[in-house]
Structures are given as C-alpha cells and as structure tokens.
Amino acid sequence: MLKIFKASGMLALLVCVMIAGCRKEEFDKFYARPAGLAKPIYQQLDSMGNFKNFLVCIEKAGYKNTLGSAGSWTVFAPTDEAFTAFMAENNITNINNISDSLAIQIVRTAMIYDGEKIDKLKDNFTKAGFVEDVAFRRRTVYYDFVETSDTPIPGFKSRKYISTNRSAGVAYVPSENNNKHITYFFQSYMDTRGLGAPDYNAFYPQSNYTGLNVGPAEIDPVKHDIIAENGVIHVVNKVLLPVKNIDQYLKGKAEYSLFKSILDGFATYTYNEAVSHQYKVLTGNSDSVFTKSYSDIKLALNNENFDKEDPNDAQVNNNSITVPTNTAVEEYANNVLLKYYAAGTKVTDLLKLNKEVLVEYVNSHLYNGQLWPSKFNTQKNILGESPKINSSNIVETKLLSNGAFYGVNKSQRADVFHTVYGNVLLDPKYSLMSKALQLEGYNLTLKIPTIRYMLIMVPDQVLLDLGFSYDTYYPTDPIRYTEPGTTTMVSGRARLRRIIQQQIVPLEAYPIPSLSGTGILETLNGDYIRYDNGHLISRGTLDNALKTGPTYANITNTEIGTPNGSGPLNGIAVYADYPMTYSERPIGDILDEMVNNNSAHPYYKFLQYLKGSAAMYSIDKKEITGVSVGVNYTILIPDNNAITAAVSAGLLPSSTAPTDPLQKDQVTRFLKYHILKNTFAVDGKKKGAFETLYKDFNDDVVVVTVKDNTTTSVTLKDATATREIHTRLSDSNKLGDRILIHSLDSYLDYRNN
Known part of the structure; x- marks a missing residue:
C-alpha cells in the first residue's frame, strides 16, 4: 500500500512539473519581446x-x-x-x-x-x-539644485538657496524639481x-x-x-x-545691475529644512538652505513653471520681462519716481521709503505670457497695460528657460504714476492717505487711466492734526485715531474711510469742473461737496464754524491731465489745505442752524411741521424717523408759500402740531413724501424716479420723478403725474450729513387721483 502511495505521489509530481513547464512556455511566449519591436x-x-x-x-x-x-x-x-x-x-x-x-x-x-x-x-x-x-x-x-546667492541672505551667514517653483502663494512644492x-x-x-x-x-x-x-x-x-x-x-x-532663467541671467549683467538691485529688494528667503538635510547628505555641507521666492511683485523670476493652473500649462505659455538699463532706470527715477524726494535719494531707497512705488514700477515690466519680438508693441503687460516703449528700444533679446528677456533702453511708463493716484503714491507727504487708499482698495480704480476722477489731496500733517496715525503694531487695523484733547487711541479706519471717500469725486463723462466758479460735486460715497471761487466746502467744514476750524478749504494748486501726458491721465488732482470732512450732527440740528428761528426763512414752516410730528421727529435727538445712518437722502422742502398752499389743498392741517390722529397721519404722509432715498443735486446730472419714505395703502412705495435737471433748476413730477414742481436754486444744494436739501416753489402731492 505504501509503495502504491509513493508511486502515485511521484506521478502527480511529474504531472505538475509538466503542467508548470507548459504554463511557463506560454507565459514566456505571451510576454516575450515582439520580434519587430524597435530597440531602446x-x-x-x-x-x-x-x-x-x-x-x-x-x-x-x-x-x-x-x-x-x-x-x-x-x-x-x-x-x-x-x-x-x-x-x-x-x-x-x-x-x-x-x-x-x-x-x-x-x-x-x-x-x-x-x-x-x-x-x-x-x-x-x-x-x-x-x-x-x-x-x-x-x-x-x-x-538646478542648490545655488549660491550673489547677495547676502538677510540675517544669515549662509548664501545657499533653492529656487521657488511657484510664482505666487506656495513658495516651494517638495514633490517637484523645478525642471527647466x-x-x-x-x-x-x-x-x-x-x-x-x-x-x-x-x-x-x-x-x-x-x-x-x-x-x-x-x-x-x-x-x-x-x-x-x-x-x-x-x-x-x-x-x-540648459539655459539660465531670468533670475540667473541677471546675476552677471552689470548693465542691468540697478534694476536687479530693485528686484533683490523683493527677494524673500525661507528656511527649507528638507532641502537642507538633502543637501548635507549629498555634499556633506551643513549650510542652511533657503527657498528663494519673491514677494509683492507678480512674478517669481526664478520659477521655472508657469501658472500651474494646469499641471502642464508651461507647455503653452511662458513669462516675459523687459529690463531697463541702468541709464534708463536712473532717467525715469529722476523724472518720475523720485521727483518729490530730496536730491541724493536713490531709487533703491524707495524699498524702505515707499516700496509700493517700486512694486508698480517692476510690475509694469513683467508679462504673464510669451512676449514675441514681432508682437512687442501690441502685447499687454501683467498689469493689463499696453507698452509705452517699442521695438526700437530693445538692446538685447534672449529666450531664457522661464521667460523671454528684453533688455531695453527706456523704462516702461506705468499708468499708475500718471493718474490722480500717482500724485498720492509718489509724494511722501501723502503717505498716510496713500496707505488708507490701498487699505480700502480705492487705489485699484483711481489708477485706471480710463476712469476719471477729481482727487482732493490731504497731506499727512493735516491727517495727523485730525488725530489719525498709521501703526503697524496693529497689522489688521493699522489706521488709528486719537480724539483731540485725549490720549486714548482707537481704531480709526471707519472714520478715515469716510473722510477719504469725500476726497474722491467720480467725474464719469462730465468735464473737469472749473473750480474758480461755483458748483456742487458728488463724492464716492454719494455725499456732496461744493466749490466756490477757489474754495472747497463740505458739511464738516461748515460745522467747523461752531468750533475753531475752517469753514472751507483753500485750493492751493491743481494738476490737470492734458493730451501730451503732463499731469494725471484720468482727471484732476486738487491740492487743498484741509480735507472735506463729514458732519456728526443730526439733521434736525443742521436745519435749526439754517433756519435760526427765522419765520421768513423758506424752510421755517416745513420745520415746524417736522418738529410737531412725534411720528417723524425726535425732539431730544433731533433725528428724523426713517432716515437711517449711513444712507443718502434728499429732503425736498416746500417754501413757506407752498406750505400754505398745501394746507389749502387739504394735504396738511392748519396746526403744525395736531392732536387729531387723522391729522397726525396727514402730516406724517406729507413729510415722508418729501424725503427721498438717495441724493440728487441741482447740477444738470441725475434724472429719473426716486423712492420716497412714503408708502400708499397697498404698502407700495410712491416715487417722485426728476423730469429735468439743469445747473440752475430741477423740474419734479409728483404722484399726480400732472403737476410740475421746481427747485429754488438760492436755497437748494444745501449740505447735511449724507443729505442734500432743496427748496421747492410748490408742494409734492402723494395722491395719484
């Protein structure tokens, strides 16, 4: 029996070997190198x-x-x-x-x-x-792996670095080698x-x-x-x-050393622990290795990749740069970048004095795309601006590993320096205003040459005298405010924002105002200021008459853009000795000041009805119910004769402080219909329907329509759609806090029958 078992086992083993051999032969045949396959x-x-x-x-x-x-x-x-x-x-x-x-x-x-x-x-x-x-x-x-910097790495003895592989955001992605x-x-x-x-x-x-x-x-x-x-x-x-990248190429080019020294001011170095360890293992050198990147400017000039919005987007695009020669940098710096600084100031000093100027200057020379020689005059830079130089200015052309390089004998003229914002940005006497504009983002539109503005310049010393300062100890809220006469410092951002808004006047398609005449202007936040023969007036300056400050600002100089390029490209910069401040007084207080209890004043009777309406007015706070803080309004005040006519027409009771509920409601409706949401001035600009505070019995807002608007009169239509009411210019365009007040020659009728 044992012999039989042994024989059977041997037979089974032989069969397995034969099967395995057949399978291996089939495996080798299936996976064998094809006879016609090309060699490696x-x-x-x-x-x-x-x-x-x-x-x-x-x-x-x-x-x-x-x-x-x-x-x-x-x-x-x-x-x-x-x-x-x-x-x-x-x-x-x-x-x-x-x-x-x-x-x-x-x-x-x-x-x-x-x-x-x-x-x-x-x-x-x-x-x-x-x-x-x-x-x-x-x-x-x-x-490339670890390189040696030609300038000291701030704060460290080591000069070893590895280049960033991103243009912005993340400085270095360890899984990539920054291949050329x-x-x-x-x-x-x-x-x-x-x-x-x-x-x-x-x-x-x-x-x-x-x-x-x-x-x-x-x-x-x-x-x-x-x-x-x-x-x-x-x-x-x-x-x-391998071709050098832009960063590497500039190292040995003495003719571009001044522009390179500016770029060096934007270089940042971050200790890279992983690469430091790898470098030590490979070389035995224990020097710390840093990731070299660039801050503030829009391209990292040592990054071999493109945007990386797609893993392979560098297959279809490339960055480019125009680099002005030392002579070109010095010429532009002396004529533009340093024109407000003392003699002897160097362009690289701006890295500490006013870095934002150099950010704009450098970015105007960068292109987020392949700049081809034949397209040199047509392709826009990374700021979206057309080049201000042409192919005749090119002195050297190179195609580097991460960009097209053009050495040029003339600096690009960044639009920002030739707009109303440029007047603020370039002049160190306006650094606080410049910082406030940047913080709120207003600089972004002020530097667009196709959007026109009047900008009122406010010197640092004036803002300091008003209690404002800039303190980097509060990085998220650096604008500080100290109430005059106190030592308590609080956040001043909201307060300064409101003031800054009143220095910005959008001009749209309207001509630059002749400030030697008279007129009214709407500011960025919908509030209004006035000009009068070389003076500027705001509600805040008028309030100063109650204090010790000026009632107006004196215009000391203006700079207006002209076709030949001198002055701002997008409007007028107005230099004044005081800012257009806002009022912190309630509208009732302002109306009281205007009327001064004078029964002959055209606002007098309207004000009596307003004060007599508990539903519409707070005697203690001197505030109008329904007029919210931070919202713009127009108050249309029928003159005294018009109020008398409204009483005769049955729109108002004869008593300015009725006790009868129906008469009270009558006053409320009349007053609400004469208060408009949003503002319009007698200036020849705004027309159309304006919502009032009044709602009819269906809870629908009833509007007032500005039919015609000239610089001398506004024609209004009320709910009747048949009556025409006109403003009285002499007592219109009066300033309140976010409020304009106009006098009417008749009343507005909210009844539509």
Whole structure:
C-alpha cells in the first residue's frame, strides 16, 4: 500500500512539473519581446553610428540604463558633427575631457518627459486630455539644485538657496524639481500665430530658421520621429545646454545691475529644512538652505513653471520681462519716481521709503505670457497695460528657460504714476492717505487711466492734526485715531474711510469742473461737496464754524491731465489745505442752524411741521424717523408759500402740531413724501424716479420723478403725474450729513387721483 502511495505521489509530481513547464512556455511566449519591436533609445543611437560622442555623455551622466531600458522619453540627439562644433567652440580637445557635470547638463537637456513625435509635441497634454496645436515648450529632465546667492541672505551667514517653483502663494512644492523647459519652433504653430523667422532669429541670430527648430538647433527634416522601445528620437545639429532663467541671467549683467538691485529688494528667503538635510547628505555641507521666492511683485523670476493652473500649462505659455538699463532706470527715477524726494535719494531707497512705488514700477515690466519680438508693441503687460516703449528700444533679446528677456533702453511708463493716484503714491507727504487708499482698495480704480476722477489731496500733517496715525503694531487695523484733547487711541479706519471717500469725486463723462466758479460735486460715497471761487466746502467744514476750524478749504494748486501726458491721465488732482470732512450732527440740528428761528426763512414752516410730528421727529435727538445712518437722502422742502398752499389743498392741517390722529397721519404722509432715498443735486446730472419714505395703502412705495435737471433748476413730477414742481436754486444744494436739501416753489402731492 505504501509503495502504491509513493508511486502515485511521484506521478502527480511529474504531472505538475509538466503542467508548470507548459504554463511557463506560454507565459514566456505571451510576454516575450515582439520580434519587430524597435530597440531602446541607447541601443538605437549606438546602431545608427553617428552618435558616439552623445553616447559617451550618456554614460558619463549615468543615463545608459535609463535610456537603454524601459520608460518614455523624447530625446533630441546631437550628431557627432554637432559635438565637433561644440567642442571647438568650448576648447574641448576630446570627448573624454567633458566633465561628468557637463555631460549631465547635455543629456538631461536633450531629454524631455514622454516619448512624442513632432506632431504630438505641438499638442498640450492637459489633465482633461490633449489640446491640439497650441504647445511650443516641454519640460526637460534637467533642473538646478542648490545655488549660491550673489547677495547676502538677510540675517544669515549662509548664501545657499533653492529656487521657488511657484510664482505666487506656495513658495516651494517638495514633490517637484523645478525642471527647466525647452522651446521649439514648428512651422504650423508659428504660421497660425503670425510668427516667423524674424521672431526666431531675434532669439537665435546665429541659427537658421527652418520651421523645425528646438532652441538654437535644427531638427533633421528626415531623421526625426525615430521610434524606440522607450520613446522617440529626433536628430539635431547642435548640442543643447540648459539655459539660465531670468533670475540667473541677471546675476552677471552689470548693465542691468540697478534694476536687479530693485528686484533683490523683493527677494524673500525661507528656511527649507528638507532641502537642507538633502543637501548635507549629498555634499556633506551643513549650510542652511533657503527657498528663494519673491514677494509683492507678480512674478517669481526664478520659477521655472508657469501658472500651474494646469499641471502642464508651461507647455503653452511662458513669462516675459523687459529690463531697463541702468541709464534708463536712473532717467525715469529722476523724472518720475523720485521727483518729490530730496536730491541724493536713490531709487533703491524707495524699498524702505515707499516700496509700493517700486512694486508698480517692476510690475509694469513683467508679462504673464510669451512676449514675441514681432508682437512687442501690441502685447499687454501683467498689469493689463499696453507698452509705452517699442521695438526700437530693445538692446538685447534672449529666450531664457522661464521667460523671454528684453533688455531695453527706456523704462516702461506705468499708468499708475500718471493718474490722480500717482500724485498720492509718489509724494511722501501723502503717505498716510496713500496707505488708507490701498487699505480700502480705492487705489485699484483711481489708477485706471480710463476712469476719471477729481482727487482732493490731504497731506499727512493735516491727517495727523485730525488725530489719525498709521501703526503697524496693529497689522489688521493699522489706521488709528486719537480724539483731540485725549490720549486714548482707537481704531480709526471707519472714520478715515469716510473722510477719504469725500476726497474722491467720480467725474464719469462730465468735464473737469472749473473750480474758480461755483458748483456742487458728488463724492464716492454719494455725499456732496461744493466749490466756490477757489474754495472747497463740505458739511464738516461748515460745522467747523461752531468750533475753531475752517469753514472751507483753500485750493492751493491743481494738476490737470492734458493730451501730451503732463499731469494725471484720468482727471484732476486738487491740492487743498484741509480735507472735506463729514458732519456728526443730526439733521434736525443742521436745519435749526439754517433756519435760526427765522419765520421768513423758506424752510421755517416745513420745520415746524417736522418738529410737531412725534411720528417723524425726535425732539431730544433731533433725528428724523426713517432716515437711517449711513444712507443718502434728499429732503425736498416746500417754501413757506407752498406750505400754505398745501394746507389749502387739504394735504396738511392748519396746526403744525395736531392732536387729531387723522391729522397726525396727514402730516406724517406729507413729510415722508418729501424725503427721498438717495441724493440728487441741482447740477444738470441725475434724472429719473426716486423712492420716497412714503408708502400708499397697498404698502407700495410712491416715487417722485426728476423730469429735468439743469445747473440752475430741477423740474419734479409728483404722484399726480400732472403737476410740475421746481427747485429754488438760492436755497437748494444745501449740505447735511449724507443729505442734500432743496427748496421747492410748490408742494409734492402723494395722491395719484
């Protein structure tokens, strides 16, 4: 029995071995290298016979196994003739004299990720799929590691840094190596965009444009799209080397050193623990390594990527920069950036004195896109502004790894410096006003040259005298206020915001006012100010008559934009010795002051009805019920004769303080219908329907319509739609706190029958 069992076991084992052998044979047959499959890249180059020098570099660089086995690569392979020319240009007598580090640069630059034919290189590989015929760049295998700064890293002995791989936000993403990109120029891409040989040769004047170029090299018109097991080979006639980025290129360019020193002021260094450890492991050097980025300006000039809104958006776009020469920087600084500073002030001093000026100056030279030579005069910069220089100003053109570089002999003229906001920004005497405008975001529209304003300039000393200051100890609320006569400092942002709003007058399409005459102007917050023969008047200045301050501001100077570019481009800057302040008095108090208990005053009878209505007026607070703080209103006051007519018409009782409920309601409705939400002035501007505080029995708001508006009179229509009422100019355009008051020659009838 045991013998039988043993025999059976041996038979089973033999059967298993036979089955396993059959399965292995089938496995090997299924997964065997196909007979017609092309060899890997390394073996292909070896068999082609004209790439001996490149193969030596591949071995020196340690990429023989990578290119000789699996993977997916596109390789721009330089011929032996290309190496002969390269070595002659660089005084290298023998291929074996090429250092390992140089070999690494050559090989890694020749390699890009993913094996692609020429037709596919023109497509952008997005996370959503391929987008055809839009790509002109690809990410190479080459990247820089730790570099040495040519200027001290503030606060540290170490000068070691690694470049940021983002333009904004996150300084460094550890999972990326900040690989350099290579640019190619294919005929179909160039033709579609109206580009050609002049664009290519501007970047590579010593190369021949064929419409099949990569960097300064020609791709062989026949020997390309060579399929390999692990990618695609394109033969080129030049050895390609990694190109410097903008940050690296500027290091050794003395002619641009002044602009570079400005850029250095925006460089930031953040300790990078992971890279510091990696650097020590690889080199034995224990120096701290920092991530170098840029703050405030809109591009990081050492970032090799594009926006990264899509992982591969650098395939379809590139950043660009125009860099003025030292002479050009000095000329513009003396004429514009430093014109309000003492002689001897340097442009780099603004990094401490007024950094925002240099932010605007630098950003005007940056382009968030590939700036082509033939499109130089038409493409807008990163601020959305058209260039103020042209191709005749170009003294040097380079296509760098992360951007097109143009050395220019003239600075870009940033629009901001030639708008009403520029008057505030450039002059250090207005730094507090400038900071307040920036904090509230008003600077963003004030510096748009197509949106017109009158801006009243308020010097720092005046704001300081009013109790305002700027304290960085409170980073989220730096505007502080000290009530005159006290030492208690509180937040002053809301108070200063209200004042700043009253210094900004939107002009829209209206002409710049002749301030030597008289008139009224609406400010940014819907409040109004007046001008009168070289004086400016606000409700706040009028209130000063009750104190010790001025009742108006004296206009000391104006600067008006003209077609030849002198002065602001978008309006008028008005220099005054006092700001347009607002009132903190209730409207009843202001009306009392105006009427002064004078029965002949045209507001007198209306005011008596107002004071006699407990439903509409608070005697103690002197406030009108329904008139909310922070909202703009117009009060239309029928003159005394019109009030008498309203009594006769049955709209008002004869008593200004009735006790009968129906008569009280009658007064309430009459008063509400004469108070409008929002404001209009007798100035020839606003027309249309204005809501009143009055609602009919259906709870519907009843409106008053401004039919005609001139600089001398406004014609109104009431609910009857038949009556016309006119303002009396002499007693109209009176200022309250967010309120305009007009006198009428008749009453408004809220009844629509």
